[in-house]
Amino acid sequence: MSQRLDVTFILTLAPGESAEEKALGIALEQTVELGADVVSDDIRERMVGHIDALEALDGNRYRAVISYSPATIGNELTQCLNLLFGNISLKQGMRIVDIRWPQALLDSFGGPRHGIAGLREICGVAQGPLLCSALKPMGMSADQLAERAYQFALGGVHIIKDDHGVADQPDAPFDERLARCQAAIARANAETGGDSLYFPNVTAGFRELPRRLEAAKRAGCRGVLINPWVTGLDAMRWARDEFGLALMAHPALTGAYFGAEHGIAPELLLGDLFRVAGADASIYPNTGGRFGFTVETCEAINHHLRRELGGLLPAFPTPGGGMDVKRAPEWIRRYGPDTIVLIGGSLYAQGDLAAASRALKEALAIA
Amino acid sequence: MSQRLDVTFILTLAPGESAEEKALGIALEQTVELGADVVSDDIRERMVGHIDALEALDGNRYRAVISYSPATIGNELTQCLNLLFGNISLKQGMRIVDIRWPQALLDSFGGPRHGIAGLREICGVAQGPLLCSALKPMGMSADQLAERAYQFALGGVHIIKDDHGVADQPDAPFDERLARCQAAIARANAETGGDSLYFPNVTAGFRELPRRLEAAKRAGCRGVLINPWVTGLDAMRWARDEFGLALMAHPALTGAYFGAEHGIAPELLLGDLFRVAGADASIYPNTGGRFGFTVETCEAINHHLRRELGGLLPAFPTPGGGMDVKRAPEWIRRYGPDTIVLIGGSLYAQGDLAAASRALKEALAIA
Numbered sequence: 098m099s100q101r102l103d104v105t106f107i108l109t110l111a112p113g114e115s116a117e118e119k120a121l122g123i124a125l126e127q128t129v130e131l132g133a134d135v136v137s138d139d140i141r142e143r144m145v146g147h148i149d150a151l152e153a154l155d156g157n158r159y160r161a162v163i164s165y166s167p168a169t170i171g172n173e174l175t176q177c178l179n180l181l182f183g184n185i186s187l188k189q190g191m192r193i194v195d196i197r198w199p200q201a202l203l204d205s206f207g208g209p210r211h212g213i214a215g216l217r218e219i220c221g222v223a224q225g226p227l228l229c230s231a232l233k234p235m236g237m238s239a240d241q242l243a244e245r246a247y248q249f250a251l252g253g254v255h256i257i258k259d260d261h262g263v264a265d266q267p268d269a270p271f272d273e274r275l276a277r278c279q280a281a282i283a284r285a286n287a288e289t290g291g292d293s294l295y296f297p298n299v300t301a302g303f304r305e306l307p308r309r310l311e312a313a314k315r316a317g318c319r320g321v322l323i324n325p326w327v328t329g330l331d332a333m334r335w336a337r338d339e340f341g342l343a344l345m346a347h348p349a350l351t352g353a354y355f356g357a358e359h360g361i362a363p364e365l366l367l368g369d370l371f372r373v374a375g376a377d378a379s380i381y382p383n384t385g386g387r388f389g390f391t392v393e394t395c396e397a398i399n400h401h402l403r404r405e406l407g408g409l410l411p412a413f414p415t416p417g418g419g420m421d422v423k424r425a426p427e428w429i430r431r432y433g434p435d436t437i438v439l440i441g442g443s444l445y446a447q448g449d450l451a452a453a454s455r456a457l458k459e460a461l462a463i464a
Numbered sequence: 465m466s467q468r469l470d471v472t473f474i475l476t477l478a479p480g481e482s483a484e485e486k487a488l489g490i491a492l493e494q495t496v497e498l499g500a501d502v503v504s505d506d507i508r509e510r511m512v513g514h515i516d517a518l519e520a521l522d523g524n525r526y527r528a529v530i531s532y533s534p535a536t537i538g539n540e541l542t543q544c545l546n547l548l549f550g551n552i553s554l555k556q557g558m559r560i561v562d563i564r565w566p567q568a569l570l571d572s573f574g575g576p577r578h579g580i581a582g583l584r585e586i587c588g589v590a591q592g593p594l595l596c597s598a599l600k601p602m603g604m605s606a607d608q609l610a611e612r613a614y615q616f617a618l619g620g621v622h623i624i625k626d627d628h629g630v631a632d633q634p635d636a637p638f639d640e641r642l643a644r645c646q647a648a649i650a651r652a653n654a655e656t657g658g659d660s661l662y663f664p665n666v667t668a669g670f671r672e673l674p675r676r677l678e679a680a681k682r683a684g685c686r687g688v689l690i691n692p693w694v695t696g697l698d699a700m701r702w703a704r705d706e707f708g709l710a711l712m713a714h715p716a717l718t719g720a721y722f723g724a725e726h727g728i729a730p731e732l733l734l735g736d737l738f739r740v741a742g743a744d745a746s747i748y749p750n751t752g753g754r755f756g757f758t759v760e761t762c763e764a765i766n767h768h769l770r771r772e773l774g775g776l777l778p779a780f781p782t783p784g785g786g787m788d789v790k791r792a793p794e795w796i797r798r799y800g801p802d803t804i805v806l807i808g809g810s811l812y813a814q815g816d817l818a819a820a821s822r823a824l825k826e827a828l829a830i831a
Contacts, residue, residue, distance in 0.1 A: 126754065129601030130627055135812045136601055144603035169602060171633035175669050175694045179629055179716050183691065186719030187755045187785070234496030234503055235536060236511035260497055262546055266538035302542050303670075303702035324550065327542045329696025331669035338671075349546050352553030353720040353727055360720055387493065388554045418554070445502045 101164040102202065103149065104181065105195035108159040109358040114190075116159040120148045123161070123191060126184050128169050144169055172205045174331045174374060182354070182361055193361045196369055203407035206334065206373040211343045212410025213403070213435050216377050219319045219343055220255045221292040225463050226429050228253070229345075229415065230454070231441040232278065233260035239269040243277035245450060250285030250293035252454025253463075256437065257282060258322045259298035261347040261380075271297070271309060279316045296345055299336075300324040306332060310340045319343055320377070326350040330374050337375035345415065346376035352388075363394050368401025371412070378413035378437055383428065386419025392431075399432055413437045422453070426460050468531040469569065470516065471548065472562035475526040476725040481557075483526040487515045490558060491530050493551050511536055539572045541698045541741060549721070549728055560728045563736055570774035573740040576711075577704045579777025580770070580802050583744050586686045586710055587622045588659040592830050593796050595620070596712075596782065597821070598808040599645065600627035606636040610644035612817060617652030617660035619821025620830075623804065624649060625689045626665035628714040628747075638664070638676060646683045663712055666703075667691040673699060677707045686710055687744070693717040697741050704742035712782065713743035719755075730761050735768025738779070745780035745804055750795065753786025759798075766799055780804045789814075789824050796828055 124146030320343030417439030687710030784806030
């Protein structure tokens with residue numbers, strides 16, 4: 098494994114642009130932020146990104162590999178994000194399609210605390226896919242959402258999470274919702290002998306996030322939902338270290354990076370970055386639902402969450418966003434059993450949540 | 465002022481899409497995340513976004529105004545961000561071009577603590593533009609950066625900030641750099657009788673950010689640089705409340721939202737959002753530099769930072785990113801005196817930083 102951070106870009110040239118200049122522009126912009134003529138030879142060699150490869154593809158596209166010294170990062174996830182795409186986010190035609198991580202950075206960032214095996218243990222499900230659903234819609238009272246949680250738990254849904262937009266609105270304030278939903282699921286578990294879990298959405302501001310995590314832990318929750326691009330990615334990593342709860346990450350706000358010619362490939366952002374920052378499960382919009390990912394993108398995300406990566410634990414792919422009950426078995430066949438199936442609307446549409454959940458589990462052949 | 469959050473979108477329709485469905489899709493996706501048929505009349509009326517206007521523009525483009533109830537937000541900046549663009553970031557052809565803020569949200573978010581007048585007072589500059597430069601490149605030692613800070617201060621640069629990629633790398637660790645640069649500027653101020661200020665870059669992870677802010681305050685700094693999209697936007701607001709330092713916000717990572725057909729207009733993200741979250745100054749890439757903003761976009765950002773907005777203090781536009789000393793006077797004539805001129809590379813290229821800074825101040829007719 099390289100000691101450097103190797104970043105592969107697809108460059109799309111505008112008329113008049115040269116590939117060499119565009120690649121060098123990235124290497125300078127993301128490090129010294131000065132023209133090559135203003136930096137010393139020493140700084141240029143040590144700090145400016147190295148252009149390790151540059152090859153023409155079809156049309157006006159080039160593939161460039163730019164590697165960065167660990168000295169440009171200093172072990173901080175925040176500076177790593179900035180180095181990857183901070184200033185060049187403001188440019189055009191630069192898409193990150195591969196990252197090769199130096200072991201030291203992976204060791205420093207740490208990855209999932211529980212991972213696939215750990216989350217299976219928490220859920221008491223040794224094999225096969227996990228089933229997840231979401232408590233919604235916003236506007237319901239805490240009691241109403243808790244009743245839905247109860248029904249999902251009766252139906253044997255493994256992880257019952259808040260919808261990611263259910264935060265601390267007046268209809269169902271966080272503390273009240275936490276208490277009600279956690280109690281409802283405990284009641285259902287007592288009736289069924291099951292182990293359904295409630296993952297409250299702790300996404301909140303800088304002062305409030307720790308308090309919600311603390312409250313979730315005190316209430317007996319084993320995991321939480323978080324929108325890391327809203328809280329700042331490092332907040333998730335911090336939550337991992339500080340609270341030990343399982344972390345299910347939601348992709349809110351990240352879609353802007355998924356441009357065809359400019360941005361960060363979804364499998365790197367929702368795969369690598371979320372995983373190195375501690376996500377035990379990463380939600381993404383499944384193909385064929387309400388969003389536009391291709392099946393190849395979904396499989397790439399799955400791969401990046403599960404692949405060998407410097408000894409980091411693998412994380413659960415969690416396709417959702419309009420997953421249809423009818424097609425869920427097909428997706429599991431395709432994606433494999435180490436997958437969390439996130440289905441909300443398609444269960445709600447059936448009315449009886451417990452029955453719908455049970456039927457889905459049967460269709461998925463989940464014990 | 466409306467009680468609701470009014471968001472204007474330009475919708476770009478893909479073949480086969482209808483404007484009505486696309487607008488309704490946003491209104492549902494960003495709130496209840498369920499099909500219209502699965503939510504009760506009560507929830508639909510109270511929580512789903514209202515489509516207040518929908519009109520055809522040229523070609524396949526439509527203008528839609530969608531308003532959201534405060535009940536969908538609950539006063540949290542994190543949920544506000546999610547409501548604005550969380551899930552729909554993952555879609556296509558939805559660009560936010562205007563936001564009308566309800567007074568209650570503005571009161572809750574609070575805006576700049578110092579604003580233009582306060583930052584002028586901190587800098588001791590009652591009128592005319594402020595001059596800012598950046599300490600770089602990364603790879604220099606703390607002493608070397610401090611020497612540059614000293615030269616800039618001798619030249620009368622008002623705000624001398626860390627480059628936004630200078631974080632806590634081994635060549636110039638934060639604490640050492642803070643001490644050295646702050647001392648260097650104090651020494652220059654003692655020699656010149658000036659009031660130059662050092663704004664260290666405090667951008668860091670969740671655990672470390674408070675410590676850096678505390679260290680900056682203890683060292684006597686009056687302000688700091690922060691990359692709010694890296695730390696999480698609410699971290700900046702929290703820093704405002706907790707430390708009282710002036711906040712200069714950097715746009716790292718935000719460029720991905722500035723797509724022509726999908727995203728958030730720069731004047732809303734770097735203008736409104738940064739301002740409501742507490743930025744006293746907002747850095748943006750000036751037109752004609754290394755980035756691609758038009759002069760109209762720059763002027764829109766200036767306007768959004770300075771305009772009347774529910775009693776919030778105005779914030780300083782801070783054009784940078786390849787500003788040329790030669791053209792700086794022209795930009796100030798165009799943008800007006802309530803502007804911070806951020807110039808780095810164009811001063812470094814001249815070698816003698818003190819002399820170059822003095823010459824620039826003369827050209828700008830700054831006392």
